[in-house]
Amino acid sequence: MSFHVAIAGATGVVGAEFLSILAERAFPMRSLRLMASARSAGKRMEVGEQTVEVEDLAEADFTGVDVAFFSAGSAQQEHARRAAAQGALVVDNSSAFRMDPDVPLVVPEVNAAAAATHEGIIANPNCSTIILVAVLAPLEQHVPIKRVVVSTYQAVSGSGAAALTELETQAQAEQEGRPLEAEVYPTAIHANVIPFVQAFDDGDLTTEEWKMVRETQRILDRPDLAVSATCVRVPVKRAHSEAVNIEFDDEVRPDDVRAWLAAAPGVAVVDDPATVSFPTPRDASGGDDVLVGRIRRDPGRPHAIDLWLTADQLRKGAALNAVQIAESVLGVQDPATA
Amino acid sequence: MSFHVAIAGATGVVGAEFLSILAERAFPMRSLRLMASARSAGKRMEVGEQTVEVEDLAEADFTGVDVAFFSAGSAQQEHARRAAAQGALVVDNSSAFRMDPDVPLVVPEVNAAAAATHEGIIANPNCSTIILVAVLAPLEQHVPIKRVVVSTYQAVSGSGAAALTELETQAQAEQEGRPLEAEVYPTAIHANVIPFVQAFDDGDLTTEEWKMVRETQRILDRPDLAVSATCVRVPVKRAHSEAVNIEFDDEVRPDDVRAWLAAAPGVAVVDDPATVSFPTPRDASGGDDVLVGRIRRDPGRPHAIDLWLTADQLRKGAALNAVQIAESVLGVQDPATA
Numbered sequence: 001m002s003f004h005v006a007i008a009g010a011t012g013v014v015g016a017e018f019l020s021i022l023a024e025r026a027f028p029m030r031s032l033r034l035m036a037s038a039r040s041a042g043k044r045m046e047v048g049e050q051t052v053e054v055e056d057l058a059e060a061d062f063t064g065v066d067v068a069f070f071s072a073g074s075a076q077q078e079h080a081r082r083a084a085a086q087g088a089l090v091v092d093n094s095s096a097f098r099m100d101p102d103v104p105l106v107v108p109e110v111n112a113a114a115a116a117t118h119e120g121i122i123a124n125p126n127c128s129t130i131i132l133v134a135v136l137a138p139l140e141q142h143v144p145i146k147r148v149v150v151s152t153y154q155a156v157s158g159s160g161a162a163a164l165t166e167l168e169t170q171a172q173a174e175q176e177g178r179p180l181e182a183e184v185y186p187t188a189i190h191a192n193v194i195p196f197v198q199a200f201d202d203g204d205l206t207t208e209e210w211k212m213v214r215e216t217q218r219i220l221d222r223p224d225l226a227v228s229a230t231c232v233r234v235p236v237k238r239a240h241s242e243a244v245n246i247e248f249d250d251e252v253r254p255d256d257v258r259a260w261l262a263a264a265p266g267v268a269v270v271d272d273p274a275t276v277s278f279p280t281p282r283d284a285s286g287g288d289d290v291l292v293g294r295i296r297r298d299p300g301r302p303h304a305i306d307l308w309l310t311a312d313q314l315r316k317g318a319a320l321n322a323v324q325i326a327e328s329v330l331g332v333q334d335p336a337t338a
Numbered sequence: 339m340s341f342h343v344a345i346a347g348a349t350g351v352v353g354a355e356f357l358s359i360l361a362e363r364a365f366p367m368r369s370l371r372l373m374a375s376a377r378s379a380g381k382r383m384e385v386g387e388q389t390v391e392v393e394d395l396a397e398a399d400f401t402g403v404d405v406a407f408f409s410a411g412s413a414q415q416e417h418a419r420r421a422a423a424q425g426a427l428v429v430d431n432s433s434a435f436r437m438d439p440d441v442p443l444v445v446p447e448v449n450a451a452a453a454a455t456h457e458g459i460i461a462n463p464n465c466s467t468i469i470l471v472a473v474l475a476p477l478e479q480h481v482p483i484k485r486v487v488v489s490t491y492q493a494v495s496g497s498g499a500a501a502l503t504e505l506e507t508q509a510q511a512e513q514e515g516r517p518l519e520a521e522v523y524p525t526a527i528h529a530n531v532i533p534f535v536q537a538f539d540d541g542d543l544t545t546e547e548w549k550m551v552r553e554t555q556r557i558l559d560r561p562d563l564a565v566s567a568t569c570v571r572v573p574v575k576r577a578h579s580e581a582v583n584i585e586f587d588d589e590v591r592p593d594d595v596r597a598w599l600a601a602a603p604g605v606a607v608v609d610d611p612a613t614v615s616f617p618t619p620r621d622a623s624g625g626d627d628v629l630v631g632r633i634r635r636d637p638g639r640p641h642a643i644d645l646w647l648t649a650d651q652l653r654k655g656a657a658l659n660a661v662q663i664a665e666s667v668l669g670v671q672d673p674a675t676a
Binding site: 171187188194196200203204210213226228232254280294301306 | 485529533543548617632637638639
């Protein structure tokens with residue numbers, strides 16, 4: 001069993017992760033097509049031993065494609081629909097379909113069964129949300145969660161390659177005493193933190209904050225769950241982190257949380273105050289697991305737990321999760337459990 | 339009316355802020371003595387037009403000193419006690435006396451009256467706590483606060499000059515492809531965030547987190563207040579930031595919060611989604627005010643508000659607050675209201 005695969009948005013930072021992850025996991029590919037905007041069409045990319053020419057996504061015919069990974073932005077949703085209509089299983093990384101009741105929103109470790117109802121398109125959730133629900137779901141299985149308050153520390157690669165360049169250019173400018181210029185972000189990100197991700201939306205929350213609220217509720221199938229999110233960009237290249245306060249319906253001991261998370265798929269506990277151990281985004285970069293530490297009782301609330309998590313948002317937060325969705329739906333064995 | 343002033347810990351990063359702030363505010367000084375550890379004794383420092391020789395704190399006689407600003411660490415508490423016994427008003431920046439019921443813990447905008455009961459020593463609170471209570475207190479005046487969940491984004495200068503050097507050395511090493519060495523922090527802070535400030539303590543909270551819990555309760559005179567804190571170091575040179583979720587006893591509208599904070603001393607509201615305005619630590623660096631933005635209703639809790647604050651922790655979080663305490667107790671007019 002092997003598949004004809006397409007990657008739409010192949011030239012972006014997430015596109016590069018798709019290529020790495022498909023190779024690492026030895027995803028059974030019969031053929032691979034790469035697509036991007038007209039600007040990148042014709043570009044040749046090395047993939048393993050072969051050279052693949054990038055096609056113009058707007059012109060691409062998806063007939064014969066078994067699975068198409070889209071990481072091309074919400075503006076390309078018509079092409080995702082077209083790919084699905086032409087018979088491909090589309091796993092879409094944009095926010096276009098995530099709240100569409102006809103499109104499943106899936107984190108395989110959490111709600112793999114939801115994918116079964118798909119009609120050609122499955123939505124990959126927001127990166128900050130994926131890594132949060134990977135930790136909330138195994139806890140919710142044991143004791144219902146009442147409320148979540150989360151503050152994020154998000155890496156600049158979440159904004160694409162231009163943001164990585166902007167961070168480096170600003171660092172260089174500061175070293176040389178030149179003024180810092182900002183284009184990707186509204187102000188300097190070098191040696192700064194920016195409490196604003198993407199755009200403002202209803203109620204003066206950002207779009208990123210609403211995604212964390214609504215997608216978390218949807219994936220956990222808990223439309224009533226109280227979620228507060230503050231999304232903040234930090235001068236980290238790779239891996240998002242989150243400080244999370246979780247209030248449960250009943251008492252939960254930190255040791256229970258450690259045990260439940262240690263047993264959870266896709267999660268690794270790195271938490272030992274005696275040896276000053278906790279996970280940082282540098283530790284998570286390039287890895288598959290959501291790393292969790294600083295697990296402790298909230299001194300102000302008997303039923304609440306504080307914890308810290310960090311994960312590579314280009315992998316588990318994007319390309320890895322999308323590939324895992326495809327593996328789950330296509331019946332490809334997860335190499336981690338093989 | 340003018341005073342004989344001493345600064346203990348004059349050679350550190352906070353010592354330098356004391357010198358700037360006393361000059362900026364034209365604090366009425368009759369004389370100035372500088373003290374530090376034996377290692378720095380004999381060093382000559384330029385202060386305005388004069389050159390002052392640094393004295394060995396351990397040997398210093400405080401007779402005749404009216405006010406002594408201590409920023410010399412908890413280990414020097416015996417010298418703070420000696421200075422008070424020799425007649426100086428001591429404003430101590432360390433954590434040594436903060437929970438001592440005989441020593442007032444003061445943020446002048448919040449609880450100036452508490453200073454009246456001093457017996458020679460007044461404690462300056464923890465930096466992250468000062469900037470938090472400056473924002474909580476004006477809200478608590480209108481509607482009682484039930485619970486606070488705070489996540490910090492703390493600048494490296496909070497760990498002293500060596501941490502600033504470590505950040506720059508690591509950035510340089512990464513650029514040159516050399517391994518990053520960490521001494522001040524347990525792991526690299528360049529292009530990273532570290533969910534650990536200072537040391538581990540009871541219940542697997544850090545000492546910094548406990549300070550935020552207990553000092554907030556003490557300054558607000560609310561020993562029952564539920565506070566959860568996660569303290570995180572970020573690669574920012576100067577100014578701490580905090581994402582704060584505040585649950586009130588009753589409904590509070592974001593516009594009320596904006597109005598109450600706009601009227602509060604030492605606080606400035608920078609909050610306009612229409613123009614994508616919010617404060618960052620770069621904006622707060624070198625300034626006196628606690629800048630507040632991202633004020634909005636928590637979508638999960640009708641009585642809760644989310645907001646973001648940032649302030650120069652070496653100024654309002656340390657030296658400025660200490661000088662304001664002295665001004666308040668000695669009856670020196672605050673230049674901001676003069």
